[in-house]
Amino acid sequence: MHNNNLPNISNCIVAVIGLGYVGLPLSLAIAKNKNCLRSDKKLNRRVIGYDLNSQRIRELKEGFDKNIVFKKKELIDLKFIEYTNDLEDLKNVDIFIVTVPTPIDKKKEPDLSLIKKASFEIGKIINSDNTKKDNQIIIFESTFYPGITEEICIPIIEKTSKKKFNSSVLKNTFYCGYSPERINPGDQNNTIDNIVKVTSGSNPEVAIWIDNFYGSFIKAGTHKVKSIKVAEAAKIIENTQRDINIALVNELAIFFKKLGIDTNEVLDAAATKWNFHKYRPGLVGGHCIGVDPYYLTYKANQIGFKASLISSGRKINDFMHEYLFLEIISQISKRKIEYEVEKVLIFGVTYKENCSDLRNSQMLFLIENLKKENMEITIVDPNVNKDLLYSEIGIKANNEIPENKKYTLIIFALNNKNFYSISEKVFAEISTPGTIIFDLVNRFFGDNIFHL
Ligand SMILES: NC(=O)c1ccc[n+]([C@@H]2O[C@H](COP(=O)([O-])OP(=O)(O)OC[C@H]3O[C@@H](n4cnc5c(N)ncnc54)[C@H](O)[C@@H]3O)[C@@H](O)[C@H]2O)c1
Structure with a gap:
């Protein structure tokens, strides 16, 4: 009718x-x-x-x-x-x-x-x-x-x-x-x-x-x-696929570090093949990629199906902030110079670049771990809602790098547009002789610069 x-x-x-x-x-x-x-x-x-x-x-x-x-x-x-x-x-x-x-x-x-x-x-x-x-x-x-x-x-x-x-x-x-x-x-x-x-x-x-x-x-x-169910499934697998792809390179990054191989170099080499998918290791947060696979595994459990690959991907990606923390501690312990207090400068705390969204940002978990080590943390993030960040971790973010300060550990977490002007020269100005830099977006390379 x-x-x-x-x-x-x-x-x-x-x-x-x-x-x-x-x-x-x-x-x-x-x-x-x-x-x-x-x-x-x-x-x-x-x-x-x-x-x-x-x-x-x-x-x-x-x-x-x-x-x-x-x-x-x-x-x-x-x-x-x-x-x-x-x-x-x-x-x-x-x-x-x-x-x-x-x-x-x-x-x-x-x-x-x-x-x-x-x-x-x-x-x-x-x-x-x-x-x-x-x-x-x-x-x-x-x-x-x-x-x-x-x-x-x-x-x-x-x-x-x-x-x-x-x-x-x-x-x-x-x-x-x-x-x-x-x-x-x-x-x-x-x-x-x-x-x-x-x-x-x-x-x-x-x-x-x-x-x-x-x-x-x-x-x-x-x-x-x-059908409605097809449309529902189509959306949720987009993010699940991305989660699993990132989990794979994250697992490889952990594995290759143990073998003493540079993961980024491996990925660059593999990417010269036409059908190799380009993903980099990284922290997965936000309201979608880090959440949606749990919706799928929940439904799978409900009907007695074990979605083991999806669950494994989530486990790896949820572990990455902890892995990063352990890597930071390991590099600090290898450093020749010892500092009484680690002064940390973090570029970007939202879950991804050019965005104000703080939901499930893995940086917040990392910061909680760094705080437990009594590190002194400064954050530069012009996008984040400063009051919300303060209520979550008790730290106020800056829009710019504070003047005349030196840091012993720098974490470059997001390649925000506002950070395009940050260069090795800027790092040199705010570094001490033993400063360690963790670049999570693979923009900077050199001595004392580490990647995931
Ligand atoms: N943020 C993204 O990138 C993105 C992309 C694609 C899909 N999604 C999906 O879209 C949905 C919304 O996500 P979002 O990021 O826009 O969330 P959000 O938190 O930014 O916004 C949701 C808004 O809904 C309001 N709200 C909550 N319950 C309500 C209710 N019962 N009645 C009226 N208003 C209510 C909240 O106050 C809030 O303003 C989620 O299911 C998410 O997975 C998000």
């Missing part, structure tokens, strides 16, 4: 739930586009950005993005977008796009509390006691293991909305979809506009609707898949 009751694709009201690294750029991209990329239709959509964090909403209304992705002008100038933390404002919404966090808990298992809460709230909003609207579509973009949309979110929404999911009578119903977010914060080339969007829907018609919706504003186009 053809469903004429689906929302009007060019005039609908869209709510983005959760305005973080994913939700804010997405809501701005929808609001910005006024001409459909798939037809000659004008787009007259209203976009409502909802976040339960009232401070975030206050700041966005004032044009401040704490994630330092958008400038004031970009936030203030946009028409057709409203920011709110009042659920009542979402009564007339046709399309809900959910971009709330999906972290792991202390046991490294999926913490679904936020996604469950968002589903519960959406159910209440679309309940016909609350709104005259019907046939709403709820699209999840948060990273899920295959099954979260259908096995966890939809039952919650059905229960609270008292509507039938995907009803064939096309009344008192709602539909769902899953379209994973693949943005890369801090990367100005791979933005929401030029990454192909994988789409899926809860029935073929809804899948086409969702595909056309994203296709109307994403220049790179879309890739529609047959």
Whole structure:
């Protein structure tokens, strides 16, 4: 049966739930586009950005993005977008796009509390006691293991909305979809506009609707898949593949160090073959690569499948900050000069370059270990949220290298744009005769410079 009751694709009201690294750029991209990329239709959509964090909403209304992705002008100038933390404002919404966090808990298992809460709230909003609207579509973009949309979110929404999911009578119903977010914060080339969007829907018609919706504003186009579970799995394996590839070179780095072989030289040599994949050893942190594989292994365990390769990759990458610590201590112990207090300067503490995100940054674990050795730690990181860093480790970061100070240990952790001017000459100015440098990004080479 053809469903004429689906929302009007060019005039609908869209709510983005959760305005973080994913939700804010997405809501701005929808609001910005006024001409459909798939037809000659004008787009007259209203976009409502909802976040339960009232401070975030206050700041966005004032044009401040704490994630330092958008400038004031970009936030203030946009028409057709409203920011709110009042659920009542979402009564007339046709399309809900959910971009709330999906972290792991202390046991490294999926913490679904936020996604469950968002589903519960959406159910209440679309309940016909609350709104005259019907046939709403709820699209999840948060990273899920295959099954979260259908096995966890939809039952919650059905229960609270008292509507039938995907009803064939096309009344008192709602539909769902899953379209994973693949943005890369801090990367100005791979933005929401030029990454192909994988789409899926809860029935073929809804899948086409969702595909056309994203296709109307994403220049790179879309890739529609047959089921919600396929779309969920596609996203989570992207990050899992990266995690395993990095784990492999990390394991090789540990192994080759024992053999006295320079891992970077080995990788350069191997990379001369056309099909060798170029990965370097490094610390894996953040909200995605270091987290998503745990979602997959959790699901595997649930069905009695042992995903041993994925688990091993996680174990190796989670160990790397400790390995780095042991390497630092080992180099210090080999040094001829002894210092009463190790003065450490760290360039970059966020989980990756050009980004303010501190979540699961392995540098924080390393710093905790260095502090236990009574080292005196100075941090230079212009991107990080200084208050948040202070609350996590009790150290305030500097925007610049403090003047007239010398350091006995330098850790160059991130190749941030702001650090492009750092050179060997700069290192020489802030070094003592026995200074050891750990360069985690392979930019500097020479005596007393070590790599992972
Ligand atoms: N950050 C990335 O690089 C990235 C990339 C691709 C996918 N993802 C995925 O996207 C999702 C969101 O990640 P993020 O980095 O944007 O998170 P984030 O922490 O930056 O932002 C999430 C926002 O959601 C809000 N929120 C939490 N629960 C809510 C609720 N129930 N209702 C309304 N708002 C709520 C928070 O206050 C926060 O502002 C995660 O599943 C993540 O795995 C993230």
